[in-house]
Amino acid sequence: MRQFFSFLLFSLLSICVHPRAASASSDYHEQLVLRPLPLSALLASFNFRSNTTLSAFEAHNFRFFPRSLGQILQHAGTRELHLRFSLGRWDAESWGARPWDGAREGGTGVELWAWLDAETDEEADHKWLTLTNALSGLFCASLNFIDSTRTTRPVMSFQPEGDHPNSTETNTHLLYGVLPHEVVCTENLTPFLKLLPCKGKAGIATLLDGHKLFDASWQSMAIDIRPVCPADGECVLEIEQTIDMVLDIERSKRPRGNPIPRPPPGHELKCDTSKPYHADDTCFPADYSANQEWSLSQIFGRTIKGTCPLTDPNTPPVCLQVPESRSVFISNGSLEKKNADGASRCYEIEPEAEFEMILPAPSDAAQTENKAQAELQDLVKPETPLLYAERSFTGHGQERGGVQTILRNPSPDREVEFIYMESLPWFMRIYLHTIEARIEGQSGKQRDSLIQEVYYRPAVDRARGTQLEVRMRVPPASTVFLTYDFEKSILRYTEYPPDANRGFDVAAAVITILNSTDSVSSSSGRSVAYALRTTSLLCSLPTPDFSMPYNVIIFTSTAIALAFGGMFNILVRRFVAADEGPEVSLGGLKGRLMDKLGKLLALFKSKGGGIKKTE
């Protein structure tokens, strides 16, 4: 009976769902782009995009749009939301430009920025609080720790990605919060996958395994929600979920049951036999293997289990970016489509079959003299990023410090104009007058010619962090040092975290590169060409030696409390035996009366006693 019902239910459901799914097939896309990078790394970009019309959204009619998130957005009046979970470092020197031009990544930890509908700043703050707390529960991240000291309102750095009708612009508030110390891990991945229509059960999301994702050299999970208004048609609310990760091929290929990199047996070592001293027991390693063979199941630990039935059939689910000359093996039934540019190819997957892909090592790599060159031939050449940025602390000691950012423009003929944004904790008090930009190799300060605009919102102790936005430019083929000094505050001893001596994380600086001036009129409306984040920093503040004075404080307090308590008791209280004292259990008027009576009696008795004694 039950089986029958469930069958009935299922068939009913499929009747209801199926035609609609077919009609709305373009509402959900997913795609995985794999790109081998130099130094035996592999970039895997997962992209999931779905949308719902604004009217359906407002009518609480969610389809591909995750309901849990949609309700939060509606409750907090959020127009546009960007959430980032990142870990590791992007090695721009060898991997080149960032995926998505840096638009889908954040600094280490968690980053959140959103445009909220609110009449006043206070209302915006209130809604922001609601939003962070709700998201914190949804994503199992400490987003609720984004309080006023970690929230800023960027003026120049962020532009809305979606289309907002002009009427609401004045009531839209941009708030930006960042948690650099948050460790991103599997508990953040699970809710992320739950937002997908296929929940990681089918399609490319089956490859997402916490073990592999968090063993990546760099990874970034992003959620972007924005209203999109196409020129023809209804406005839609689009949610785009992106996971980018760079896997170390050698490390990923290690079997899961034996993750320890034990030294291989001597005969398995790949040696450089050309060395004169080469012998059985002497081996100059040549096994740093660029372009080694890999397959999906080796790298991700599993194969792709079919396609998600809800996805748009016109978008190929897997793409691989390698030169056309390289051969790739794929499982039966899949179709390869080479793109016209010669640097990428995409695969159509059968809906129910498992998909496996093997990229064999290029055959002539071993013979070529120059290993690095051979490696580059067999890869799509990484694009040079528009700007390299590196930030570090200068100085030492517990009182003052400095921050130095080295910005290098690799382009020989193009000037780069960008906005450099720092949101610093309040206990780093920067000296704005020390902010200075100079070009390497040139003496003197070129502050005025390099720094064009500074927006500075000073910190308020324990209430608000420092916000610094600098619009500046780097001339072609030059390196600019941007430096400023700061003073470290002394915290109250209750304000230190349990791991006080670790230091305090300082969030990554956000660098937003603007498109060149000729295309757009005003500086505020200029589109973003590229975004990058520096690494986060660890700022050590003067920390009391909690282990010793702390013990002393606790010990003396305890001793004083004990001694004082005892002394005070002896001085103030009168000690009587239990049967002599007033009965505590009596309550109300009767009790009080009895009490008074007892006292009177006691008074008489004692007088009598006293008289007796004198006699």
Place this chain on the structure above:
Amino acid sequence: MPRLLSGALRLRRDPRILKLPPYLSVLCILVGVVWLFLLPLDEYSRRTYISENALLPGQVHTYFGGSDQNVFRAYKHEVNALVDKSNIEVNDKLESIVKGLGLKVGRQNFTYHSAGNVYSGENAYAILKAPRGDATEAIVLVAAWKNVKGELNRNGVALLLTLARYFKRWSLWSKDIVFLVTPDSIAGPQAWVDAYHDAHDSARVDSLPLKSGALQGAIAIDYTQESRFESVHVVYDGVNGQLPNLDLINSVVNIAGGQMGMGVAIQEMWRHNNQYPDRLRTMLRGMLKQGLGLASGPHSSFIPYHVDAVTIQPFGEGWQDEMAMGRVVEGTFRSLNNLLEHLHQSFFFYLLMQRERFVSIGTYLPSAMLVAANFTIMAIALWVKSGHQPSEEVSKAVESKTAEENPRNPAVERDLFLPLGFVTGCQFLSVVPLYLFNHAPETILTPLFTVFAVLNMALPHVLSHFLTRYYTPTAQQYQLIRSFSLLLLGMFLSSLATLNFSLALLVGLLTSPLTFMQPWPQSPVMRTACAVLLNAVAPTAVLVASAAYWQLEIGAILREAAFAWDVYDMYSPVVVWCVWWPAWLAGSVTVLGKPAGRRSRLKAKAT
């Protein structure tokens, strides 16, 4: 209570109380010295323990070995091929090897000038980025191309390369690992650490092209021995007597001694039976090294920047091979990798007397403080005394009266100008030797020292003659000179004791005769004896004596001191020339002094 107060007041007037301080001073010194010798006993020292629980030393399996030995042999061949090459060629080769491993390489030039010599070279270093890290923290592995004795660190550099390749395979690092190869053991690491913290003089030392996060610890490998070794020697003395956190030493001892089963030695005590004499010897060696404040290895330069560091040296003939040494480093790095916070336990002030026994600052500090206090006690006593008329002058006048009615020593006015001027002058004069010995070129250091030593012997006589001739100081003024000089000495030494205990104790003991020096106008024998004694404990004489004892050349010692001053800011010369020497000078002049009677002085003034 009132009885107690009146008793104290009566005691204050008691003339015997002014006789007490010299005995008190002697007692302080004696107790201080005896205290020191009690420390190695079981009752006063403690067993070491790991205070930072996150370290968990020796709790992990180490896998370095197997075919890594083949790789090590190959790298050893590569290093051997570089033996007679220049610094640049060595770094070129190292760079190509390390780049082949997929690490980022940086190089840094440095040039130091000291005592007319030029110390220059090029550091090469590579950064292994923590696979999932974010460049906030880093640990350093150092192998100097040449160790402190100038021997080639072949195995050390080859081991560093092998470990770099091995560490690259692990994905568990939470901190970046920096592999640093420096041409020498002192100047190179110093230049690198200075530049890492942007504390360098950019005229002498280049900035670093690559940087990582805050340094959390450093291990240096000094592995020159070619044959198999038995034990490892942990060198931990930092610049200016600063020490790394004891937890780091304990971790290395625990990993090498406990996990690897090799012996661990400290302070060049190759055999240690853990009995009183050996413990005392270890402690005294440690104190001497600490007191001198010299850098003892590549790790020393890290310690002033609050980066805990030690050097590990294999020694002895045994059966441990390079892989065992590599596993010690691996184990220590795994421990450091566990650290959640910077090592911060109050474990920076200690004296080790065996690898597993130490005394903490609370136990040993009174020793140096007592020695320093003896000067202060005497200085205060002299100040009080100088405010009263000398007893022999008044004794006749008050013989008939009782002490209670009239104080035996009526108060007199103090002539402060001459004593203050003299002591200040001595202090300022001390800049001369400090400047001379730190800036003279090496060739004239020995003759300069000879000349200075001779002049130094004559100087008190000249000054004393000058003083008696032109100022005819009274006994009171001599007392005040002593008082001020001792006050300064006591003050300097007690504050120094908290920074560098051993140096404070050393200087305190060598200057202790100064407490008891006074003019001997009536007794030329005593005067000569005191002057001879003082000359024997003069800074110059002590330097000559110690050079003779350790069979070193004076020139070499002074060159080292100048190098230390110029390169890593060792402050021991300041203590010797600006604390010890002026006190000695003031003491010597007092001994040779011929105080004029107060009356004669007054007469002279009246006429």
